[in-house]
Amino acid sequence: MLHDQDPFNAYKQTSLNARAAAANQHEMVRMLLDGLMDELARSQGHIDAKQYEKKGNSIQRCINIVHGLDSMLDLENGGEVAQNLHQLYDYCSRQLMSTSMKNDSQMLDPVVKVISDVREGWQNLN
Structure with a gap:
């Protein structure tokens, strides 16, 4: 809820919600x-x-975002690219869960690398 947040975070969330509402899929x-x-x-x-506790909440947000990205894939029409992204997102989800169980921040490094590469590729599309 917004009243539980400080004013800056409330503004930031409102701004993010507005950007998301106006965004196209890309x-x-x-x-x-x-x-x-x-x-x-x-x-x-x-x-x-x-x-x-904060780590658990944060890792869960990461997993939710990865699942959101995965749900946006068109596996029927997206061909090999969509299938490869699906496999990468599955790997990231499993790695995030392992990281959370072992509390080893270095286990996040491969996830950061994968997502950085996907992000760079995505930016090159536009």
Whole structure:
């Protein structure tokens, strides 16, 4: 709820909601990838700081974003690219769960690499 947040976070969330509402599918994927990269960095920080409750919430947000990206794939018409992305997103989800169980921030490195590569490829499409 917005009243539970400080005013800056409330503004930030409102701004993000407005951008998402106006975004086309390409912009939405870009926003999700950017948000995922930000959340991965937060997850890493929470693990390193031994803030395990915050880590759990952050990792769950990462998994939710990855599932959101995966759900946007057109597996019937997207060909090999969609299938490859589906496999990468599945790998990222499994790696995120393992990272959360082991509380090892270095286990996030391959996820960061995969998502960085996907993000770079996505940006080159536009």
